[in-house]
Amino acid sequence: MSESEFESRRRFLAFLAGTPLLAAAGVDLRHFRSLLAGPHDQQIEAFELAQDVAQDPLITAAGQAINVFDFEPVAKKNIPVAHWGYLMTGSDDDGTIQANRDAYQRWAMRMRRLVDVSKVDTSVSLFGTRFDTPIVLCPVGSQKAFHADGELAVARAAKARNHLQVLSTVATTSIEDVIAARGGPVWMQLYHRLDWAQTRQLVKRVERAGAPAVAFTVDLLGGSNRETLLRAQQVDTRECSNCHKGGKPAPGISGLIDDRDNRRKPNIAEFAPETPIPEVGTPTWDFVKRLKDTTSMKVLLKGIVTGEDAALAVQHGVDGLFVSNHGGRAENSLRGTIESLPEVVAAVRGRIPVELDGGVRRGTDIFKGLALGASAVGIGRPYIWGLGAFGQEGVETVLLLLRRELELVMKQAGTTSIARISKDRVVARGPRVS
Numbered sequence: 101m102s103e104s105e106f107e108s109r110r111r112f113l114a115f116l117a118g119t120p121l122l123a124a125a126g127v128d129l130r131h132f133r134s135l136l137a138g139p140h141d142q143q144i145e146a147f148e149l150a151q152d153v154a155q156d157p158l159i160t161a162a163g164q165a166i167n168v169f170d171f172e173p174v175a176k177k178n179i180p181v182a183h184w185g186y187l188m189t190g191s192d193d194d195g196t197i198q199a200n201r202d203a204y205q206r207w208a209m210r211m212r213r214l215v216d217v218s219k220v221d222t223s224v225s226l227f228g229t230r231f232d233t234p235i236v237l238c239p240v241g242s243q244k245a246f247h248a249d250g251e252l253a254v255a256r257a258a259k260a261r262n263h264l265q266v267l268s269t270v271a272t273t274s275i276e277d278v279i280a281a282r283g284g285p286v287w288m289q290l291y292h293r294l295d296w297a298q299t300r301q302l303v304k305r306v307e308r309a310g311a312p313a314v315a316f317t318v319d320l321l322g323g324s325n326r327e328t329l330l331r332a333q334q335v336d337t338r339e340c341s342n343c344h345k346g347g348k349p350a351p352g353i354s355g356l357i358d359d360r361d362n363r364r365k366p367n368i369a370e371f372a373p374e375t376p377i378p379e380v381g382t383p384t385w386d387f388v389k390r391l392k393d394t395t396s397m398k399v400l401l402k403g404i405v406t407g408e409d410a411a412l413a414v415q416h417g418v419d420g421l422f423v424s425n426h427g428g429r430a431e432n433s434l435r436g437t438i439e440s441l442p443e444v445v446a447a448v449r450g451r452i453p454v455e456l457d458g459g460v461r462r463g464t465d466i467f468k469g470l471a472l473g474a475s476a477v478g479i480g481r482p483y484i485w486g487l488g489a490f491g492q493e494g495v496e497t498v499l500l501l502l503r504r505e506l507e508l509v510m511k512q513a514g515t516t517s518i519a520r521i522s523k524d525r526v527v528a529r530g531p532r533v534s
């Protein structure tokens with residue numbers, strides 16, 4: 101290193117020592133400054149100290165994780181940059197992703213004391229099936245883009261810990277294989293086809309495979325603008341069209357069913373891409389009725405964020421709702437999903453179950469969702485971080501950590517079962533929510 105490079109690094113570190121960053125990382129600032137002011141070898145020591153701070157060591161085994169965030173940098177290291185962009189993207193400037201996270205902080209907990217909490221029961225029942233916890237593995241497309249075992253690893257984790265798994269229409273594993281790996285039914289998420297006959301064929305196949313419920317996703321009917329994905333794709337040096345027939349993604353089209361490339365999507369691979377008979381317009385409430393009339397499965401809608409649509413859904417015989425904004429991938433400038441939840445719950449009046457997802461990363465987030473009336477709470481990216489980092493074991497550990505956090509907060513709040521997590525256990529912090 102030249103004399104001037106050395107001097108400019110030294111000045112930069114002196115500047116860093118004046119910011120809260122080093123102290124926040126646990127560096128003894130007095131010691132650091134004295135090293136920096138000392139002879140050459142001590143200044144080198146200061147450089148190395150700063151380098152250690154900058155390189156927070158990654159976990160090397162799932163069991164080392166303290167919380168779900170520990171999986172994120174490991175997954176990022178393992179996953180190709182364009183696929184990482186697909187995972188992390190929101191819409192426009194990703195504001196709804198942030199809103200989802202921030203919104204949990206608008207509620208504070210109201211703990212109750214002196215309740216016997218030596219035993220807590222986190223189990224829930226959905227359409228007559230019991231699950232060990234209310235934590236749902238939300239549908240996430242193309243999981244083999246994150247780990248070679250993809251949806252199968254997730255199914256095995258769901259089996260090991262008895263969680264509800266919802267499979268994406270655009271999964272890289274078939275519904276039949278996932279149900280076999282889960283050792284029991286999973287729910288199916290539905291993206292409609294332009295041709296109703298194909299939609300019907302897909303729904304019937306899912307029904308035959310043994311899925312008890314289908315969740316029709318209604319928040320991408322106009323497409324979405326995923327800029328983080330587009331930017332990541334630009335820096336990935338691999339040629340997208342080697343694997344994706346449609347080539348690289350284009351602004352505004354992500355999220356619509358892309359008939360150009362279904363080769364690696366076994367749930368829709370049987371449909372010839374060239375011959376869709378387009379429906380007139382995009383789906384409306386008539387489509388929901390048609391779906392209900394077509395299948396014996398429970399029909400849920402995923403992507404509802406208002407009380408008005410929740411009321412319409414009940415009127416149209418829908419069996420359940422996902423309050424969801426697609427993890428901030430559908431539109432920008434939305435509220436956090438937990439802010440939409442109260443009006444949906446009020447409109448539904450307990451008639452059908454309501455799932456909440458979006459930005460759930462902590463046991464307290466899950467608790468707040470349940471307190472505000474959700475029947476179950478879903479995660480997307482966190483379990484994919486686990487998958488990308490350590491495969492099935494990573495997914496299992498994510499589920500375990502969230503369950504532990506939930507159990508802890510349930511005990512602290514004096515709530516020994518999910519049913520006991522009532523609205524009075526949370527309170528709005530500010531004037532923005534009621």
Ligand SMILES: Cc1cc2nc3c(=O)[nH]c(=O)nc-3n(C[C@H](O)[C@H](O)[C@H](O)COP(=O)(O)O)c2cc1C
Nearest residue numbers: 187238239240241268317426427458459479480481
């Ligand atoms: C990479 C990725 C792919 C997704 N694919 C689908 C999908 O195929 N169908 C769907 O309904 N939702 C899909 N979602 C949305 C999730 O089901 C869920 O609503 C969202 O991830 C929850 O937010 P979170 O990621 O902040 O936990 C996807 C989300 C991600 C991150």
